[in-house]
Amino acid sequence: MSKHLLCLALCFFSLKTQAQQSDFSNINFTKADAIANKYKGATLESLPILSYNLTSTLKTDVEKFRAIYRWVCANIENDYYAYLKNKKTRNKLKKDSLKLATWNAYFTQKTFKRLLKEQKTVCTGYAYLIKELANLAEIKCEILDGYGRTADVNIEELSIPNHSWNAVQLNNKWYLCDATWSSGIYDLNHYSFKYDYNDGYFLTDPNLFVKNHYPVNTKWLLTDTIIPITSFLNGPIVYPTTFKQAIVPTQPVTLHLEVKQNQEVIFLLKEGNPMDTSNITIEMTSGTYKTSVKPTINKNSDELLEVKHTFDKRGFYDFHIKLKEEYLITYTVKVEKK
Known part of the structure; x- marks a missing residue:
């Protein structure tokens, strides 16, 4: 086998090998979590400095990524009203691909500006920040776009892509995580975001993750076999507690x-x-x-x-x-x- 073909085979294997947080049961995240808490309230004026502060004293990539992930989940507020506006506009324009693309570009630019200035964002901003901070720490990380499923979205009928999350490479394996859904919930009774960290969305078992995440590019399912989109749409509904308990x-x-x-x-x-x-x-x-x-x-x-x-x-x-x-x-x- 040529060196090039061997590389392709190894890359494919690393994508398909089941990967989840239990792979790191021997790692104590106490120090990483403490560092994330130490820099709580830090600004986003210099991402290289923030990434360095969060990771420089940690030895392993998984600890470094943990510190980044916990910091983002504890410091970035989910912009619920921006999410609603984006959802409404995208649904309105879904049959006009040119107008939808123009809106997406405009909204993305506006989202990043508000993220850096106010530390408020939607899923795209969370995924972008996780990727940037990880890449600055020399950790491979990708933004995945796809479909998020809740009790009232993507039930039997597929919406347009409505969610973004990340894949991160650790020890030559790819893992899935969703900082948006880890960070907390929006309290509609008090019109405010409530930080409530959910560890279940950090390096999640792909067989559970696919219950409410379906990527546009199915190679990022990371399941042993490709799960059809119909199974995603027609399966039982799962909740944050399902992820906290890691129940499949x-x-x-x-x-x-x-x-x-x-x-x-x-x-x-x-x-x-x-x-x-x-x-x-x-x-x-x-x-x-x-x-x-x-x-x-x-x-x-x-x-x-x-x-x-x-x-x-x-x-x-x-x-x-x-x-x-x-x-x-x-x-x-x-x-x-x-």
Whole structure:
């Protein structure tokens, strides 16, 4: 095999090898996190200086990237109103490619200016800043554009690309992360952004990441096989807590289920972070109807959690698997007469 072909083969392998945070279970991120906190409030006037301050005393690339990632998540505010304006305009122009391209260029320029001046941005700005700071530390990092899926976007029907995140190369493997969704949430009740770091979006298992991230270029799925876009659109809905717990729903694979009355359904979950399964509940809603029950839970021979529920009442329900009061996974279930 020629040297050129060998290089291509190795590059392809490094993209496809499963990569996630557990690869670095031997690394203590305490120092990296402390450095990120030490420079909290630093300006973006000089990105080279900021990158140097965050990384120069750290030995490994993963620690350096961790300090960069934690700093960005703790210091950059999600500009919710800019996001809404961009979403509205892009949807309006989606059938006119020239006008859409002009708007994208204008909005991107405006986004970067506001990022540097006010430290407010949307997903594109987060991804840009992560890439720039990482590259300055001589860490390979790419911006990935694609589709983000929430409870009301990219459900069964594909939108135009609506989200950006990053891939970073560490120890010759590529990893996925999303600083936008790690950083916090916008509190609509108080019209303010709330920093609430979610470590679940940092070097995430690709099999979980694809549940609500789908790149335009499918090589950046980083899954063992290419997951079709239909699986992304039609799968169950996942939430921030799903990522905090690193839980991957594996069965059923579709959002919408049809079952017979008194039929038992087994929901399979791949457990990431250990959790107290006694805190798992099932919530079913239909209009004003709402009920919560404790499911039967055990582990099967493949070490997957089996969450079992028997549907004894006909109707159409939103079916939520919850951990305490937080949503983990949502299905819709139509229960028909046996």
